[in-house]
Amino acid sequence: MKRSTILLSALALAVGAGSAVAAQDDLDVRRLNASLDQLSSDPTIGSYAQAEQARAREAINQVAQFKPKEKEHAHYLYIAERRVDIAKAMAQFQDAQAKGTQLDREHDAILLEASRLDTEMARRQLEQQRQQNQMIQEEAARLQQQGVEYSQALEQAKAEGEKARQVAAAQARVANAAKKQAALAESAARAMRDLNSSDGGAPANTPASGSSKKSKKASSGGN
Template sequence: MIRPLLMIAFAALLAVAGTARAADDDADVARLNQRLQQLDDNLSLAGMASYERLQARQAIERVATARSRDRANALYVADRRVETAEIAARIEQGRREVDRLERERSEMLVEASRREAERARREAEHLRIQTQIHAEEAEHLRLAAEQEAAARQQAEGVLNDVAGAQAAKLRAARKRQAELARREAELMSAGGNVDKPESKSSKP
């Protein structure tokens, strides 16, 4: 009578232990699935470490179907797979962030180069305009100097012409004056010769 009771009690203990172990199995699987779900729900990690996540899910499924003697090893592998998926996702996130920062840096360098080129172009255009203005001013001064020299030369020519004409008139006037003086002298000389005989005839 005692032996059957012991067997019944032992069977009950095994059932309770099996139920407890099944509950533990469910808790471990739920915990690992929850970690994967948190990884999936993180939008900043979306699409990252897809292969590692697949391996973690497969490892969790093997925990649920593993025999009692293989469960501990399967649980360890599943836990490592989930951790690997988490780390891989973080690494890929960091790599993408580095790539994003590198792209931003490249874009900033390109923009800085573009602005520098634009500034250099504006300075070159400003220098070109200034050079053109100076060249036009120099050309204007050259033309003004040439016009002034031509006007001076023309004025000197006019003055020379006027001076030449005045000199010619002066020479002509002097020539006429000399001619008049010569004629006057001749007349006076001729008049003196006429008066001399008359003076002789008047003597007694």
Template sequence: MNHRLATTLCALVLAFAASGAVHAAKDDLDVSRLSRNLDQLANDPSLGAYAQAEQARARDAINRLVQARSRDRAHALYLAERQVDLARASAQFQVTQIKLTQLEREHDQIVLEGSQRDAEAARRELERQRMQYQLMQEEAARLQQQGQEASQAADQARNEADQARKLAAAQSKVANAAKREAELAAQAARALRSQVQGDSGSSSDDSTPPPKKKKTNKGG
């Protein structure tokens, strides 16, 4: 029986260890994937020199993902993915803006219809990427606000739970004191009742006259 119990416990320990290893491996895969994407952007000869601030924020988001607790991991992973996407979109936006500036400088010298179409297409692409960049910034700000609100709500819930426990403890003390007082009152009442009954019995015995002696007829 003991051998079977030991075997079962070993199997459970191995199962939990395997589950933890699977989660850790998945965590490592997410971090590796995001780091690889960000490294590719940084090493891209046409994009890597741009959006340095966004790349730094994406790197910080990946580091926060590495340090995130299990309950916060899904939110941290989402933020890290959005920050990496935002860094790439920002770099592409800046490159397109530079190209548009170059096209605008050459516009006066280039009258060919094809070049004009390229300039118009570049303007449209710039506007599209600008809108995308703005939406991603708004999404990142909204997610950050949600994270702060969730943290504040968790703190408030913990404070309310602590207050509830303190109130329950105080109520328990009051209830115990009231119970103790009730027991003392009941004991005092019983003692008083016993004393009254004892005094009543003594008074009844004292009021009973002694029996009269019968006269003896000596003369027979």
């Protein structure tokens, strides 16, 4: 009876020790699986480092094949923990790399847009400069044409002035000639009047003398 009790106690201790070992083994495996599951389910970095996550999962499965007191258990546990750490680090690195690539793309897009805006601004400035040059050329052509018209008007005014001067000179000559002719006519008329006045006195005396002679003859005959 006493011997049976001792055997039962030893068996209970062995079962308890085995349960404790199994619980310890499950705890390490569960901890690593939970850490790896948390990584794979992360919405930000869970899709990265798939190869590293697969290696970490294999290492955890190798840990589960050994008991905690076995020498291989500690070795594979260390490897599994490092594989999980590497998977996390690689996922974070790839996420940062993807974000950096996205930032580079956004930066390139910004530079491209800035270049496009610079090109558009340069095109607008060139178009504005072209329009200004065209306006300047048109204004220069207008001023040149206006200068030509002014020159022509000046030449025409000079010609008309010269013609008016010539007409005025001709009119002055005609007026002078008319004055001279009028003066000559007046002189001729005066001379004619003077001549007529001189000739008119002599004939008047001649008939009177004849009458006197006739009177004398009549007187003589009467006597």
